[in-house]
Amino acid sequence: MIIDLHIHSKSCSDGNLTVEELIREAKIRNIGLISITDHDSIGCQKKAMDLARKNGIRYVYGVELNVTFSHLRYNEGKSISLDFLGYQFDIKNKELKNELQQIAKYREERTAKIFNNINAEFEKEGIEKLTRNDLREIQDSVDGVLGRPHIADYLVRKGIVRTRQEAFDKYLVKCDVPKYPLYIEEASRLVRNAGGIIVLAHPNDPHGTSLVMLTESLPEQTEIIEESLLRYIDGVECWHSRNDAQTTNHYVKFAKKHGVIMTGGSDCHQKPIIMGTVKIPKYVAEQFNIR
Numbered sequence: 001m002i003i004d005l006h007i008h009s010k011s012c013s014d015g016n017l018t019v020e021e022l023i024r025e026a027k028i029r030n031i032g033l034i035s036i037t038d039h040d041s042i043g044c045q046k047k048a049m050d051l052a053r054k055n056g057i058r059y060v061y062g063v064e065l066n067v068t069f070s071h072l073r074y075n076e077g078k079s080i081s082l083d084f085l086g087y088q089f090d091i092k093n094k095e096l097k098n099e100l101q102q103i104a105k106y107r108e109e110r111t112a113k114i115f116n117n118i119n120a121e122f123e124k125e126g127i128e129k130l131t132r133n134d135l136r137e138i139q140d141s142v143d144g145v146l147g148r149p150h151i152a153d154y155l156v157r158k159g160i161v162r163t164r165q166e167a168f169d170k171y172l173v174k175c176d177v178p179k180y181p182l183y184i185e186e187a188s189r190l191v192r193n194a195g196g197i198i199v200l201a202h203p204n205d206p207h208g209t210s211l212v213m214l215t216e217s218l219p220e221q222t223e224i225i226e227e228s229l230l231r232y233i234d235g236v237e238c239w240h241s242r243n244d245a246q247t248t249n250h251y252v253k254f255a256k257k258h259g260v261i262m263t264g265g266s267d268c269h270q271k272p273i274i275m276g277t278v279k280i281p282k283y284v285a286e287q288f289n290i291r
Helices: 019-028 045-054 094-125 132-142 148-157 164-172 184-193 218-232 245-258
Strands: 002-007 031-036 062-069 080-087 197-200 235-240 261-265
Touching: 002 062, 002 080, 002 235, 002 261, 019 031, 019 045, 031 045, 062 184, 080 184, 094 132, 094 148, 094 164, 094 184, 132 148, 148 164, 184 197, 184 218, 197 218, 197 261, 218 245, 235 245, 245 261
Parallel strands: 002 031, 197 235, 235 261
Antiparallel strands: 062 080, 080 197
């Protein structure tokens, strides 16, 4: 069986394929078990479940939550971001839905503040300020969760900078506003109280929000998890598109040692389409009681 429990859609997140297109692609690729895990959003879950069932694909409700985390021994105690995957929760749970709506509202407010900060920099440099029409144009182009990379790409299209990296270096780093302050204790409580399980996503991802931001040492990473995270999680994402064999083996051994769930996925945002390309053992599906 082909398994992919970490996919993002265009409909409710920052992917490039709609839910309909994702399910169609999963069918073509003969994927037997999937989960669309959009960032801080469960708005597409019912549609995804219904379409998956119609196409004979087993489906797990999913979401990816961004959490603020710090550890006194690393990074001078400064906060970093970590991602956690929630699975098999009740999509009608009011507390979970309300919290995600708050996060979405905060994200909009954060974007407006970042815009204001960028305009303050533009004013210093004699550059024409961004307007509400600019913000609307960015939002219309995203069709999902708007983030700083979308603003960066717009600055490139406007000819203000040449590359996305230049946009970050010149404006988006200094003009940033803190993300919604969700901590692991609260994230865990929300998912578990909604009947779900919570899993640490891509713990050693060199290009993502991961423990690499604190240490590249795998033993030190798992020591951090044991000290600060283990009691709040039900599993670890052991297979990921950016894992090497050493990372996967280390985290499989760690998960077995502590008796927690092992999950895996491509983290596919569809550029390119890598959905279903990560080799994940069949026993991962057996951890989920799905008919």
